[in-house]
Amino acid sequence: MEKADTPLEEVRGRIARACKPARREPEEITLIAVSKTHPAEAILPLLEQGQRVFGENRVQEAQAKWPALRTRFPDVELHLIGQLQSNKAEDAVALFDCIHALDRPSLVKALASAMNKLGKRVPCFAQVNVGEEEQKGGCSIADLSALLAQSREAGIPVAGLMCIPPAGMEPAPFFALLAKLAADNGLLGLSMGMSGDYETAVMLGATHVRVGTALFGERPAQT
Ligand SMILES: *Cc1c(COP(=O)(O)O)cnc(C)c1O
Numbered sequence: 347m348e349k350a351d352t353p354l355e356e357v358r359g360r361i362a363r364a365c366k367p368a369r370r371e372p373e374e375i376t377l378i379a380v381s382k383t384h385p386a387e388a389i390l391p392l393l394e395q396g397q398r399v400f401g402e403n404r405v406q407e408a409q410a411k412w413p414a415l416r417t418r419f420p421d422v423e424l425h426l427i428g429q430l431q432s433n434k435a436e437d438a439v440a441l442f443d444c445i446h447a448l449d450r451p452s453l454v455k456a457l458a459s460a461m462n463k464l465g466k467r468v469p470c471f472a473q474v475n476v477g478e479e480e481q482k483g484g485c486s487i488a489d490l491s492a493l494l495a496q497s498r499e500a501g502i503p504v505a506g507l508m509c510i511p512p513a514g515m516e517p518a519p520f521f522a523l524l525a526k527l528a529a530d531n532g533l534l535g536l537s538m539g540m541s542g543d544y545e546t547a548v549m550l551g552a553t554h555v556r557v558g559t560a561l562f563g564e565r566p567a568q569t
Contacts, residue, residue, distance in 0.1 A: 353561045354379075354395050357544075361555070364548035375548055378425050380540075380558030383565045386411055392561065393419050401446075401556050403428025405437045412441065427508075427537075427556055429483045432456035439468050446471040446508040446537050446556075449485045451496055458500035469505040470497065471537045471554075474527060476520040477512035484509065487527065494531055506535020506553065517543045521550040 351359065362372040380401040381389050389400070389411070398421055402408035408424065416422050423443045430438055430447040435456035438445060448454065448470040461467055472493055475484030485493050490507075497504050507528045511520035521538050528536055539547025539555040547555055558565065 352391075352395060354392055354397055357557055357560050360545055361548055364545040368549045368551075370548070375552060376554045378427070378537075378554055378556045379561050380427065380556050381411075381562065382407065382428075382558065384562050386415055388562055389415060393422070399423045399425065401425045401427040401558075405430070405434045405441065408441055409437065425554075425556075436460040436463065439464055439466055442468060444469050444471070444505065446554075447473055447483070448493070448497060448502070448504070449473045449475075449483055451493065454493065454497050454500055454502060458497075458502055461502065467501070467503050469503045471506050471508040471535060472497070472504060473508045473510075474524060476509045476523050477515070479512055482510070482512075490527060491531065494533075504533065506533045506537060507531075508537035508554075510540070511538075511543075518546050518550060521547050521552070525551045 357377065361375055361377065365372050376399055378399050378401040379392055379397050382403045400422060412424055424441065425444045425446060426438055426442040427446045430453060432452050439457065439460040445468055473484040474490060475482050475486055494504055507524050509520060509524045511517040524538055525536055535553050536551050537554040537556065539552045541557050541560040544555040544557055
């Protein structure tokens with residue numbers, strides 16, 4: 347009997363297949379394995395299969411899990427994908443290689459001063475509230491240009507834009523919108539697509555997909 351694909355092989359295969367109609371190469375897409383809530387024992391098999399880019403949404407949880415794993419796998423790249431409180435900016439800059447949560451002027455200030463203090467420039471994605479949802483994090487479309495200008499002036503390397511489309515809606519129009527906003531602002535990075543919609547995101551230009559459940563299985567509800 348043929349050996350079944352691991353979840354990692356399955357996701358990589360799907361990314362490669364989604365690239366074809368879009369005439370893209372799989373190497374253009376960074377798969378971020380979202381390991382939030384999962385313990386080191388669940389992360390190790392992916393590391394052993396060669397996955398090196400991981401996403402966490404809580405600074406404290408990442409601080410508890412990753413330093414030990416990183417001593418064994420020093421080339422791990424860690425992305426912060428969740429909302430970030432300004433008072434955690436310094437810890438985030440110290441630990442992470444990329445931050446996908448830039449969404450308001452106060453956070454730009456906090457991250458810039460943390461980067462200056464630690465002498466470390468961490469690339470950031472600006473999160474855009476593409477569905478204009480009141481309860482959701484992310485910068486409004488109207489405020490985006492100003493936020494990007496402020497970030498550049500403050501010396502924050504802006505890698506691109508990130509979004510989470512509204513739940514229960516067809517995501518494609520929101521991915522297309524994010525791609526247009528990035529192009530309008532001269533940005534190349536597009537962090538979009540999760541377990542349910544990463545293939546669509548790849549077809550619409552994602553450079554970074556953030557996949558948790560499809561790699562690790564269901565998560566316990568976060569409190
Ligand atoms: C949890 C999370 C993901 C991963 O979601 P899945 O549906 O499990 O793939 C992606 N992006 C963000 C911002 C998240 O918080």
